[in-house]
Amino acid sequence: MKAAGIRADADSLHRLVKHVIDSGGAESVEAAEEMFLGYRLGIEIGPEVAGRPADQAALLTAVAVGRRVFLGGVSVSGCLTAPLAVPLALGETLEDAVVALGGEAAKGADRGIPTVIIGGAMGSREAGFCVRTAAAGWRGGVLPNHSEVEVSGTETMPLAGMLAGALAVNEAYLYVSGSTWAGRRVLGMSLWDPHSTCDWLVEEPDAPKLEYLPSSLWLIGLGHLGQAYLWGLGLLPYKEPGELSLVLQDVDVVTESTESTSVLTDESMLGRKKTRVMAEWAELRGFTTSIHERLFDGHFRRQESDEPAVALCGVDNADARRALDQVGFDLVIEAGLGRGHHDFRTIRLHTLPGSKPASEIWKGSLSNDDSLEGRAAYRGLLDEGILDQCGVTLLAGKAVGAPFVGAVAATLVLAELLRVLHCGGVHQVIDLDLMSLEHRIASGNPRDFGEWNPGFCYVD
Template identity: 45%
Template sequence: MTWTRTALTLALSSLMGPTLEIFGGSAARPGWMFWPMCIPIQAGLIKALQIRITRWWEQRVILPSSFHIWPGKRARQTSWAYTNIRAITSGDPIWVEMQRRSFISVDGVSMAENMIQSNRLHRLVKLMMDSGEAKSVEEAQQILAQYRMGIQVRRGSAASPAYQAALLTAVNTGRRCFLGGVQVAGDLDIPLSIPWRGCSTLAEATQDLQGQIVSELPAGLPWIYFGDGIPKNTSTGFAIRPVVQGWNGGVLPACDPISFSMEETFTPAGVLAGAMAVSEAFQWIRGDSPLAGYRSVGLSLWQPSATANWQTAEPGPRLEYLPAKLWLIGLGHLGQAYLWTLGFLPYPVGSKVNLVLQDIDSLEDANDSTSLLTNSALVGVKKTRAMAAWCEERGFQTSLIERIFAGDFNISDSEPALVLCGVDNIEARRVLDKVGFKRIIEAGLGKGTQEYLALKIHTFPGSRPADQCWKSTNEGSYSPVPLITQPAYQDLLEKGADRCGLIELAGHSVGASFVGAVASTLVIAQVLRLIIGESIDELIDGDLRSSSILSCVVPNRSCLDLFNPGLIHI
């Protein structure tokens, strides 16, 4: 996170002497009340304030500045992040290290502003704030901390690549929305048949993804059940089974008979099934859908349809080719979901896969709530560099671009012509088809309490250009102001939070990691269709609340130029 606006105010106190108050603003939405700190300074005349501005991840000074500060005056400076502030007084200089994650008052007491930092707030805590369900941030956190989920793995049921992808996806997405923990029991000491961070067994991978391995699931948990047969009833009455058949993936009530093979290899369908299982469990525990857990829900990645039965749909072909070159724009919720699904594909060892990774931001605490390749240890690292490290460990080659995607781009013939977009910037999306890419596949997710389970996929070129599919931010812009009347926002206001900071917080999206995971399978499936010469869809629209998931699928019937996206034979 970088700061683009800083106000420095000197206040005089008859008791403590001069006090320097520092207020920072967000790069994306500049404001006055982010990461503030009040610093007691030695009594005496302050002559000047010297600010050392560094990119903290490089620990390198890039722009020294000096300000003369007088009581009651303000000075502004556009910068990156402040790491050290030196107040030069008539006495000895005082060095103060900025605290990146906390608000510290003069007496050291944490204040309400610490709660409203949008870069820290869990996106499902925000769901409970925005819906009015929670009366305070603390109550929202307590509710989410009570959510728990169980996974039971029957012997031999998670040995195939697709079902291992389903299990790991369920653990990974589950631990980000069931903050009370994801407990896993059953047969996990089996060889891992898909690549994950050097792990050799399913148990190791489960633990690496923060699943809690137990000998027996405790009572009271919603169950996700891997295996054939009918499991014993849980005390909650909720038990579902992820199922995969070729390119088809979904969830059935665990008591339903199944005729699906457990030896499936198409991992995107496994990711789909695992994410759908967590979606059903989350909707059930929240009471969002009365049918969640008691219905058949899934889709075909080979032939997405708003009407066809996914259980009887054509299973699709076996993979023979995989993409060799891709450009990814945006490395947050969606971008990391693309990499998660891409990383499970069966690339031969030594394959030359070239990925261009583009983003300008650093990972924040909030990313851990939605982004599948983020954990708390990575907070503060540039997204491009964190994802490049993951990709290169996987065996992919990477090139990094750390600048805003805009219409002034002009890609060369040697660069990937197939782009996957997951950026949440509307202006960037409006110029996707204007910089020379041959094919663009992009996804968008719902923003608010009623829309956060929604997803939409576009491909370009299509019947309409990108700037007609996405309105400018100046047209019909969304106003978050009504949200601050909800009890949790009013509670923050009463505790001293700034109204401008609350409005900024309200403008951020609600999000759930399993939604991005589902969207990623549709996007990667479109890539796989494209590289084997099949047509792709121009629009896919859906909502995970719906039993059919998809509400609209529009084939791309435009006459498109042929191009070579780069292939790897498997």
């Protein structure tokens, strides 16, 4: 993807470049963009794991989110002739898929750049950043390549691979951002049991084999989170993809900044309605879609009994969130992400209905805490006449965003619904920070969803 260029307005600025600007890491927009253009990522996959769907999910997720972060390029080496084993319309082989997602198929590995190795056994200790992904069952994570730690278990579900790939890119970005401990820690979690007390390295005896998948969903918002939800749904092994009926709701068009956080967007979609381009993507995957191009607010109502009873919410508007439990859905799963340069890695998931109404959970409006307009980069935009004061204020108020955060959040949101389908517990709140994943909090929803059927179909 292209860097944002001199058009540094609210609709064009790369949302992770904004992290460097807002944190004071760059004195100008141009300097921040040059920094990101120098970031490169290498990914390797060996023949022993190249044919596994979960490891392919990790690889392709790392490419899809990584190329939006490492603007100098994502190069992938290894066994790329393996047939594509995940059900995405990206070609016949891994190489086809890597190129389709914006990566580069490389002939050999370059350990001189930050490197992610997909799956496999313990490798060599490298001087620079080198981690490997690990996934088993409902569990996914990342560990130093030279770590002797192994993740036990079989029957890995694709979202565990997606989680591992997203966490790997998170660690890689921490590394290029100057963290001295990035890539040196063992980091992961279980999507079946997201509590901090669950050891993700050990097989869970109560975690079921994936058998059932959702058949009817309403997606509210098709930006950062909404597209991550679709990506995760696309990785799931539907026996009959057409049995998944999706209602896609949004009112916005794709802008230049959309691509920096939204995993299914590319520059060919600029100016088009998000509903239309996401419906095209979903239908290419084989899903059934309808679109809803009106604002979601307190006046909205689910009209028909055959409309989806489950909504996945991906909007960051407090007014819309306050209406989530008032419009007729039987279950709403929503995720909120941190907005500022200091907390953009935070995720808070809610399920509704719960012990508190949505109007009590979201009492105020969403805003960044910091006053950012005095940062050197924003002053430069004003002094050089690139933006007026109104434009600077609007840009400074936009959220920092990283696609790997949305990808992690999507695995948690989809796992909540999959647990309902497999008679597992529902969580009222999951709260975590990718800077310290081990300190996450998960609390159960007091509502009993055990007797309720949200609609399901079977895995392939």
